[in-house]
Amino acid sequence: MAHLALYKLDLLDEFERRTDSWNFGDFERRLAELWPRANYQDAKGIINAAHKEGRWPNTVKRYLLTNYQVHGNVSSEFNDTFADVVAAMSEQEKHDWQVA
Template sequence: MAHLALYKLELLDEFESRTDAWTFADFERRLSQLRPTTNYHDAKGIINAAHKEGGWPKAVKQYLLTNYKVHGNVSSEFTDTFADVVAAMTDAEKQAWGVA
Protein backbone atom coordinates (compact mmCIF):
# COMPACT_ATOMS: atom_id res chain seq x y z
CA MET A 1 0.00 0.00 0.00
CA ALA A 2 1.32 3.39 -0.98
CA HIS A 3 1.57 6.11 1.60
CA LEU A 4 -0.02 9.36 0.55
CA ALA A 5 1.07 12.69 1.94
CA LEU A 6 -1.32 14.36 4.35
CA TYR A 7 -2.30 17.11 1.87
CA LYS A 8 -3.23 14.44 -0.67
CA LEU A 9 -5.35 12.58 1.86
CA GLU A 10 -7.12 15.81 2.84
CA LEU A 11 -7.73 16.67 -0.81
CA LEU A 12 -9.14 13.24 -1.57
CA ASP A 13 -11.30 13.24 1.56
CA GLU A 14 -12.62 16.69 0.67
CA PHE A 15 -13.66 15.65 -2.82
CA GLU A 16 -14.95 12.24 -1.75
CA SER A 17 -17.42 13.95 0.55
CA ARG A 18 -18.59 16.64 -1.87
CA THR A 19 -22.12 16.34 -3.20
CA ASP A 20 -22.05 19.07 -5.84
CA ALA A 21 -21.24 18.62 -9.52
CA TRP A 22 -17.50 19.29 -9.23
CA THR A 23 -15.14 18.57 -12.11
CA PHE A 24 -11.56 17.50 -12.59
CA ALA A 25 -10.68 21.19 -13.02
CA ASP A 26 -12.05 21.94 -9.54
CA PHE A 27 -9.89 19.15 -8.12
CA GLU A 28 -6.79 20.45 -9.91
CA ARG A 29 -7.50 24.02 -8.83
CA ARG A 30 -7.90 22.96 -5.20
CA LEU A 31 -4.67 20.97 -5.38
CA SER A 32 -2.89 24.09 -6.61
CA GLN A 33 -4.32 26.03 -3.67
CA LEU A 34 -3.02 23.44 -1.23
CA ARG A 35 0.33 23.06 -2.96
CA PRO A 36 1.12 25.97 -5.30
CA THR A 37 4.00 24.12 -6.97
CA THR A 38 1.73 21.30 -8.24
CA ASN A 39 -0.05 20.95 -11.56
CA TYR A 40 -2.43 18.63 -13.39
CA HIS A 41 0.24 15.95 -13.71
CA ASP A 42 0.36 15.76 -9.92
CA ALA A 43 -3.43 15.45 -9.84
CA LYS A 44 -3.22 12.49 -12.20
CA GLY A 45 -0.79 10.75 -9.89
CA ILE A 46 -3.02 11.38 -6.89
CA ILE A 47 -6.08 9.96 -8.66
CA ASN A 48 -4.20 6.84 -9.77
CA ALA A 49 -2.74 6.34 -6.27
CA ALA A 50 -6.18 6.75 -4.71
CA HIS A 51 -7.56 4.11 -7.06
CA LYS A 52 -4.70 1.72 -6.36
CA GLU A 53 -5.32 2.08 -2.63
CA GLY A 54 -8.97 1.27 -3.21
CA GLY A 55 -10.12 4.41 -1.47
CA TRP A 56 -12.03 7.48 -2.56
CA PRO A 57 -14.06 5.76 -5.30
CA LYS A 58 -16.43 8.71 -5.77
CA ALA A 59 -13.57 11.18 -6.14
CA VAL A 60 -11.72 8.95 -8.60
CA LYS A 61 -14.85 8.30 -10.64
CA GLN A 62 -15.96 11.95 -10.74
CA TYR A 63 -12.47 13.18 -11.69
CA LEU A 64 -12.13 10.67 -14.52
CA LEU A 65 -15.64 10.99 -15.91
CA THR A 66 -15.60 14.78 -15.96
CA ASN A 67 -12.19 14.66 -17.61
CA TYR A 68 -13.51 12.21 -20.19
CA LYS A 69 -16.60 14.35 -20.82
CA VAL A 70 -14.52 17.44 -21.59
CA HIS A 71 -11.76 15.80 -23.63
CA GLY A 72 -13.57 12.83 -25.18
CA ASN A 73 -10.92 10.49 -23.82
CA VAL A 74 -8.54 10.12 -20.91
CA SER A 75 -4.78 10.38 -21.06
CA SER A 76 -2.68 7.25 -21.24
CA GLU A 77 -1.82 7.52 -17.53
CA PHE A 78 -5.45 6.69 -16.78
CA THR A 79 -6.01 3.75 -19.15
CA ASP A 80 -6.17 1.04 -16.48
CA THR A 81 -7.86 3.17 -13.82
CA PHE A 82 -10.50 4.40 -16.26
CA ALA A 83 -11.16 0.85 -17.49
CA ASP A 84 -11.73 -0.28 -13.89
CA VAL A 85 -14.09 2.61 -13.18
CA VAL A 86 -16.11 2.04 -16.35
CA ALA A 87 -16.31 -1.71 -15.70
CA ALA A 88 -17.93 -1.01 -12.32
CA MET A 89 -20.58 1.33 -13.77
CA THR A 90 -24.12 0.36 -14.62
CA ASP A 91 -25.24 0.44 -18.23
CA ALA A 92 -27.36 3.50 -17.47
CA GLU A 93 -24.37 5.33 -15.97
CA LYS A 94 -22.23 4.43 -18.97
CA GLN A 95 -24.86 5.75 -21.33
CA ALA A 96 -25.35 8.95 -19.31
CA TRP A 97 -21.62 9.68 -19.38
CA GLY A 98 -21.17 8.62 -23.01
CA VAL A 99 -18.84 5.74 -22.28
CA ALA A 100 -21.21 2.99 -23.41
Protein backbone atom coordinates in the same frame (compact mmCIF):
# COMPACT_ATOMS: atom_id res chain seq x y z
CA MET B 1 -0.27 0.60 -0.03
CA ALA B 2 1.25 3.81 -1.37
CA HIS B 3 2.11 6.58 1.03
CA LEU B 4 0.15 9.74 0.37
CA ALA B 5 1.11 13.06 1.90
CA LEU B 6 -1.36 14.56 4.35
CA TYR B 7 -2.43 17.33 1.97
CA LYS B 8 -3.29 14.67 -0.63
CA LEU B 9 -5.34 12.70 1.88
CA ASP B 10 -7.14 15.88 2.91
CA LEU B 11 -7.82 16.75 -0.74
CA LEU B 12 -9.21 13.30 -1.51
CA ASP B 13 -11.34 13.29 1.65
CA GLU B 14 -12.68 16.75 0.81
CA PHE B 15 -13.76 15.73 -2.68
CA GLU B 16 -15.14 12.38 -1.55
CA ARG B 17 -17.52 14.27 0.77
CA ARG B 18 -18.69 16.75 -1.87
CA THR B 19 -22.20 16.37 -3.26
CA ASP B 20 -22.16 19.16 -5.83
CA SER B 21 -21.35 18.80 -9.54
CA TRP B 22 -17.61 19.39 -9.29
CA ASN B 23 -15.28 18.45 -12.14
CA PHE B 24 -11.64 17.53 -12.66
CA GLY B 25 -10.69 21.21 -13.03
CA ASP B 26 -12.08 21.96 -9.57
CA PHE B 27 -9.94 19.15 -8.15
CA GLU B 28 -6.83 20.45 -9.90
CA ARG B 29 -7.46 24.05 -8.76
CA ARG B 30 -7.93 22.93 -5.16
CA LEU B 31 -4.74 20.89 -5.36
CA ALA B 32 -2.88 24.00 -6.52
CA GLU B 33 -4.29 25.93 -3.57
CA LEU B 34 -3.01 23.29 -1.16
CA TRP B 35 0.34 22.83 -2.89
CA PRO B 36 1.18 25.77 -5.18
CA ARG B 37 3.82 23.85 -7.14
CA ALA B 38 1.29 21.19 -8.15
CA ASN B 39 -0.14 20.81 -11.65
CA TYR B 40 -2.43 18.49 -13.55
CA GLN B 41 0.27 15.81 -13.73
CA ASP B 42 0.34 15.71 -9.95
CA ALA B 43 -3.45 15.37 -9.93
CA LYS B 44 -3.15 12.36 -12.24
CA GLY B 45 -0.77 10.67 -9.84
CA ILE B 46 -3.06 11.34 -6.89
CA ILE B 47 -6.10 9.91 -8.69
CA ASN B 48 -4.21 6.77 -9.75
CA ALA B 49 -2.82 6.31 -6.22
CA ALA B 50 -6.30 6.73 -4.74
CA HIS B 51 -7.63 4.07 -7.09
CA LYS B 52 -4.78 1.68 -6.28
CA GLU B 53 -5.56 2.06 -2.59
CA GLY B 54 -9.21 1.26 -3.30
CA ARG B 55 -10.33 4.38 -1.49
CA TRP B 56 -12.15 7.55 -2.56
CA PRO B 57 -14.12 5.77 -5.33
CA ASN B 58 -16.48 8.68 -5.96
CA THR B 59 -13.59 11.11 -6.34
CA VAL B 60 -11.71 8.84 -8.74
CA LYS B 61 -14.83 8.18 -10.78
CA ARG B 62 -16.00 11.79 -11.02
CA TYR B 63 -12.51 13.12 -11.81
CA LEU B 64 -12.09 10.61 -14.65
CA LEU B 65 -15.60 10.92 -16.06
CA THR B 66 -15.60 14.71 -16.11
CA ASN B 67 -12.16 14.63 -17.73
CA TYR B 68 -13.49 12.18 -20.32
CA GLN B 69 -16.52 14.40 -21.00
CA VAL B 70 -14.34 17.39 -21.81
CA HIS B 71 -11.59 15.68 -23.78
CA GLY B 72 -13.40 12.69 -25.31
CA ASN B 73 -10.75 10.36 -23.90
CA VAL B 74 -8.43 10.03 -20.94
CA SER B 75 -4.65 10.32 -20.81
CA SER B 76 -2.69 7.11 -21.24
CA GLU B 77 -1.75 7.28 -17.54
CA PHE B 78 -5.41 6.61 -16.79
CA ASN B 79 -6.08 3.72 -19.18
CA ASP B 80 -6.16 0.98 -16.53
CA THR B 81 -7.90 3.08 -13.88
CA PHE B 82 -10.51 4.33 -16.34
CA ALA B 83 -11.16 0.78 -17.59
CA ASP B 84 -11.73 -0.37 -14.00
CA VAL B 85 -14.11 2.52 -13.31
CA VAL B 86 -16.13 1.95 -16.48
CA ALA B 87 -16.29 -1.81 -15.87
CA ALA B 88 -17.86 -1.17 -12.46
CA MET B 89 -20.53 1.18 -13.84
CA SER B 90 -24.10 0.17 -14.56
CA GLU B 91 -25.33 0.29 -18.14
CA GLN B 92 -27.44 3.33 -17.22
CA GLU B 93 -24.41 5.15 -15.80
CA LYS B 94 -22.42 4.37 -18.94
CA HIS B 95 -25.26 5.76 -21.01
CA ASP B 96 -25.60 8.87 -18.84
CA TRP B 97 -21.85 9.60 -19.02
CA GLN B 98 -21.66 8.52 -22.70
CA VAL B 99 -18.87 6.00 -22.22
CA ALA B 100 -18.56 2.71 -24.09
